Amino acid sequence: MVSLWLPQKNRKHISMKKRTLHIIKTDTNYFDIYSPLDIPVVKMATACHLALNGGTATQFLARQYEVKERRARSNNDLDFVTFPRNPRLPFFREFLIKNGFGPIKMGDGEYLMNYANDKVGIEVDVMISWEKDLPDNFFKLRGLLLCDPCFIFTGKLQRLFSGFSSVKNDTDIQDLNTLYDIIEKRNSIEQLQNMSSRC
Secondary structure: OOOOOOOHHHEEEEEOOOOEEEEEOOOOOOOOEOOOOHHHHHHHHHHOOOEEEHHHHHHHHHHHOOOOOOOOOOOOEEEEEEOOOOOOHHHHHHHHHHOOOEEEEEEEOOOEEEEEEOOOOEEEEEEEOOOOOHHHHEEEEOOEEEEOHHHHHHHHHHHHHHOOOHHHHHHHHHHHHHHHHHHHHOOOHHHHHHHHHOO
16 A cells, blocks of 8 residues: 655645645556545545546556556546445445545445545546446456456547537547556557447
């Protein structure tokens, strides 16, 4: 686990608009850390069968497979995916509430959970996906449950071509390039082609 209480010489501070980004420089650096709750939330999500998704997962995978990161991860959210009727979802929700999170946007729904802790500036988005065989797209790496990079890639590609959010187009393109390098390193190009053909 990345220690949040390392000596000052091991920390790099970058001034942000509302807070300071603490990038922990260690051999076990998972991803850029923006709040003291980032790692605990991801660890609890793993324990509750929620797979890390999106830009944070992309950055984590890029560091594990030593490929070029095209961008810094978003500084305001952690994205997860889980399956319907996940029996551990109530435990994750309880964990968030105990740590100062409250529902925002759509709050709790059949397809989406949105929680935020404004005090430390972190948002947690959980997509509840009814996609068939969803857990087959999850895997563990260094103790974290992640979405397969092919799954992340096809999701970002679908969003890009749907025109759903033009604001995210630039970051999605950067992530797609990073993800492709990760997929290539994992020798998963054929898997990506198979998944893309079903989109």
